[in-house]
Amino acid sequence: MATGKINVSVENIFPLIKKFLYSDHEIFLRELISNATDATLKLKHLTTIGEASVEYGNPMIEVRIDKEGKKLHILDQGIGMTEEEVKKYINEVAFSGAEEFLDKYKDTAKDSGIIGHFGLGFYSAFMVADKVEIITKSFKDEPAVHWVCDGSPEFSMEEAERSEHGTEIILHIAEDSTEFLEEGRISELLRKYNKFMPIPIKFGTRTETLPKPEGAKEEDEAPTKEVDNIINNPEPAWTKKPVDLEEGDYKEFYRELYPMQFEEPLFHIHLNVDYPFNLTGILYFPKLTNDLNIQKDRIQLYQNQVFVTDNVEGIVPEFLTMLRGVIDSPDIPLNVSRSYLQADGAVKKISSYITRKVADKLTSLFKDNREDFEKKWNDIKIVIEYGMLSEDKFFEKADKFALYPTVDGEFFTLEELKEKIKPNQTDKDEKLVVLYASDKEAQHSYIKAAKAKGYEVLLLDSPIVPHLVQKLETTNEKLSFARVDADHIDNLIKKEDAQISKLSDEEKEKLKTAMEEVVSDKGYTIQMEAMDSEAAPFVITEPEFMRRMKEMQQTGGGGMFGMGNMPEM
Ligand code: ADP
Ligand code: MG
Numbered sequence: 392m393a394t395g396k397i398n399v400s401v402e403n404i405f406p407l408i409k410k411f412l413y414s415d416h417e418i419f420l421r422e423l424i425s426n427a428t429d430a431t432l433k434l435k436h437l438t439t440i441g442e443a444s445v446e447y448g449n450p451m452i453e454v455r456i457d458k459e460g461k462k463l464h465i466l467d468q469g470i471g472m473t474e475e476e477v478k479k480y481i482n483e484v485a486f487s488g489a490e491e492f493l494d495k496y497k498d499t500a501k502d503s504g505i506i507g508h509f510g511l512g513f514y515s516a517f518m519v520a521d522k523v524e525i526i527t528k529s530f531k532d533e534p535a536v537h538w539v540c541d542g543s544p545e546f547s548m549e550e551a552e553r554s555e556h557g558t559e560i561i562l563h564i565a566e567d568s569t570e571f572l573e574e575g576r577i578s579e580l581l582r583k584y585n586k587f588m589p590i591p592i593k594f595g596t597r598t599e600t601l602p603k604p605e606g607a608k609e610e611d612e613a614p615t616k617e618v619d620n621i622i623n624n625p626e627p628a629w630t631k632k633p634v635d636l637e638e639g640d641y642k643e644f645y646r647e648l649y650p651m652q653f654e655e656p657l658f659h660i661h662l663n664v665d666y667p668f669n670l671t672g673i674l675y676f677p678k679l680t681n682d683l684n685i686q687k688d689r690i691q692l693y694q695n696q697v698f699v700t701d702n703v704e705g706i707v708p709e710f711l712t713m714l715r716g717v718i719d720s721p722d723i724p725l726n727v728s729r730s731y732l733q734a735d736g737a738v739k740k741i742s743s744y745i746t747r748k749v750a751d752k753l754t755s756l757f758k759d760n761r762e763d764f765e766k767k768w769n770d771i772k773i774v775i776e777y778g779m780l781s782e783d784k785f786f787e788k789a790d791k792f793a794l795y796p797t798v799d800g801e802f803f804t805l806e807e808l809k810e811k812i813k814p815n816q817t818d819k820d821e822k823l824v825v826l827y828a829s830d831k832e833a834q835h836s837y838i839k840a841a842k843a844k845g846y847e848v849l850l851l852d853s854p855i856v857p858h859l860v861q862k863l864e865t866t867n868e869k870l871s872f873a874r875v876d877a878d879h880i881d882n883l884i885k886k887e888d889a890q891i892s893k894l895s896d897e898e899k900e901k902l903k904t905a906m907e908e909v910v911s912d913k914g915y916t917i918q919m920e921a922m923d924s925e926a927a928p929f930v931i932t933e934p935e936f937m938r939r940m941k942e943m944q945q946t947g948g949g950g951m952f953g954m955g956n957m958p959e960m
Contacts, residue, residue: 392549395482416568419515420454420577421584423465423560424592425506425697426513427452429489430469430558431590434530436496436503437470445530445556451591451621454581458572461564463520467590468557471529474536477548481513481525481538504589504695517542519571520562526551527558578622584698586647587627587717593619629673629717630696633661645675649688649715654678656715657767660752664744668737672718674749678770679713693719705732708746710778710785718745743784750778750788757792765802768794776859786862798828798838798850805863809870812847818871825872827851827860837875837930848875857942877935906931 431450437443450468457464472480489507493500516523521542528535528551537551553559562571570576578594585592597620600613628636628644641659645652656675664670674690689701690712696719703712706723722737732738753775757764775793778785794802803811809823816824826841827849828834841848851860860872906917916932 392547394545394547396544396546416518417571417580418511418584419518419520419562420465420571420580421697422512422515424452424454424585424588427465427467427469427558427560428588428590428697429505429507430467430471432469432503432505433492434468434470434556436500437530440496440499443470443530449591450557451593451619453593454577455594456572456574456577461569461572463562463564463571463577465560465562466557467559468555471556471558472525472527472536473529473531473533474548476529477525477527477536477538482546506695506697516560516562519564519568521565522563524561524563525558526553526561528553528556530556581622586623586698587625587693587696588623589625589630589696591621591625592623594622595620627696627717629661629671629719633663636661641673641675644673645715648691648717652677652688652715657770658752658756659716660748662718662745662748668720668722668740668744670718670720670722670741670744672716672720674711674714674716674718674745676767676771676774677713677715679773688715690714691717692723693717694721694723694725695719699723699725705729706738706742708742708778708782708785710774710781711745711749713774714749746778746782746785750785754788754792764792765794768796768802773853773855776853776855780855780858780862786866790866795825795849795851798831798842798848805867808847808849815845816847822869822871825849825860825870826875827856827872828875829856834875840930841875857939861939861943873935874938876930877932877938 431452434443434445434450435447438445438447448468452468453464453466455464455466456462489505493503493505493507496503523540523542525538526535527538535551535553536548538546538548540546564571574595581592581594596617598615599618600615603611603613624647627647628640641661642655645656645659654677656677658676660674660676662670662672662674677688690703690707691701692699692703692706703718707714707718720741723741724732724735724738753771756767772794775789779789779793780786790805792804794804795808796802808825812823812825816826818824826846828838829850829852831838831850838848853859864871903917910917910931914933914937916934918930918932
């Protein structure tokens with residue numbers, strides 16, 4: 392038996408590993424399964440290019456709990472390691488075999504999905520184990536190796552009995568980590584990190600009910616059989632080509648992603664790009680109204696089908712973080728701060744690619760089926776309006792499909808609206824005046840009065856409307872917005888026949904003076920013409936700009952649902 396010292400510069404790396412990664416102990420399993428997956432994919436690659444003489448077959452990875460022995464086993468049927476390789480890849484911490492492999496097979500292995508340098512790697516096992524064993528046999532004709540390390544830099548290595556190629560990692564779970572001997576906890580981790588990994592992962596068995604044999608009686612129990620409990624779907628929808636998927640497949644995948652989500656998504660966007668960065672994924676537009684799961688069911692970030700996080704802040708523009716789905720990209724740097732992420736060139740490109748794809752999808756939905764788009768508008772407007780405010784690139788595209796509903800449920804694009812109001816809603820400065828209500832009930836009589844004069848009244852009720860109308864005014868020189876109860880309405884050039892008030896000019900002047908004494912606040916104005924005289928002879932209005940400023944202060948600098956100014960991580 393050989394013994395030796397793990398080649399690290401720090402005298403004892405393990406207490407450090409434990410201490411620094413305290414909060415993230417659970418990722419050890421992801422790391423070990425990633426390695427097992429790499430080992431299997433490497434073998435697959437070598438057999439395909441004819442560099443390995445062994446049969447690839449249908450390999451799987453297995454996770455097994457030995458509660459009594461306080462051990463957790465992770466087994467694979469991959470490439471395995473020779474003694475030389477254990478020395479090189481395991482004993483020399485931070486030497487990545489994955490990198491070397493990819494380097495060696497540069498031309499052929501590009502799309503093999505090998506994960507490599509993912510996180511802390513093999514040594515993360517010591518976050519939860521005080522002793523780790525490796526039993527491994529290479530696919531090459533060399534003896535198996537048994538490596539043991541008890542958490543100090545000393546290890547032992549000897550020949551082992553094992554005839555099949557592959558690797559078994561045995562973790563002797565530490566006293567403070569016994570949670571990882573619980574089936575429920577391991578299940579949870581497998582579900583979280585490994586649900587879509589490319590090699591089948593077995594965790595125990597489950598009972599499967601078989602169809603009753605022919606001629607069986609009603610009361611006969613259906614026969615059952617024990618089958619491998621495979622916890623993952625190795626071929627999730629996002630790894631497939633859009634042409635191979637139907638609408639139903641996308642919905643099914645949505646349920647797979649969010650099992651507790653019963654509402655169907657409104658539509659999806661399949662992302663697929665390999666230059667200048669690699670990214671696949673599927674985004675879903677959920678129904679956002681009254682949705683309590685807004686924070687919980689979020690976009691999930693994967694790398695080569697390994698779950699990384701469901702905090703995609705900095706990668707996806709903020710206005711799209713309300714969407715759901717999956718993004719898989721090996722080009723997003725991990726374990727870096729959010730501010731670093733935002734400055735990263737690849738991430739910037741990814742972010743604008745996603746924005747563009749979402750805008751393009753909305754454009755085609757609008758063009759292909761306007762009626763359906765109008766039906767969905769209420770559920771998607773918050774994302775679109777927020778996007779128009781926060782991303783200029785998105786604004787340019789959305790300006791063509793963003794809809795402005797009237798209080799009567801008609802929908803206009805901004806261009807259509809301008810055409811529609813041109814003849815009747817111009818003010819002294821030749822600006823088009825868009826009238827809108829924010830609350831159909833509360834502003835009922837103002838709406839009625841405006842409509843009696845033949846004006847169109849929009850219903851704009853999202854919380855960010857004050858910001859949005861401001862933006863639209865700055866991008867459209869000859870356009871101004873006024874809420875139906877604002878003073879602005881009096882500035883509209885009136886057509887002769889639109890005069891509704893039955894009071895004489897003299898009566899009006901008297902009434903106005905009297906009212907101005909009552910309403911002494913100079914912030915408000917008495918208007919005699921704005922109102923339908925049957926509803927009321929005059930109205931008290933507040934200047935549009937005053938109200939809007941107050942509202943904008945209330946809703947903050949454009950933050951969405953209080954998510955506006957998130958602290959840097
Ligand atoms: P990385 O995965 O980034 O290369 P790790 O520390 O996770 O770094 O693993 C180091 C190396 O050890 C791997 O690259 C691989 O060569 C070897 N290795 C680890 N686990 C296995 C395994 N299950 N089968 C074969 N080789 C393995
Ligand atoms: Mg690894």
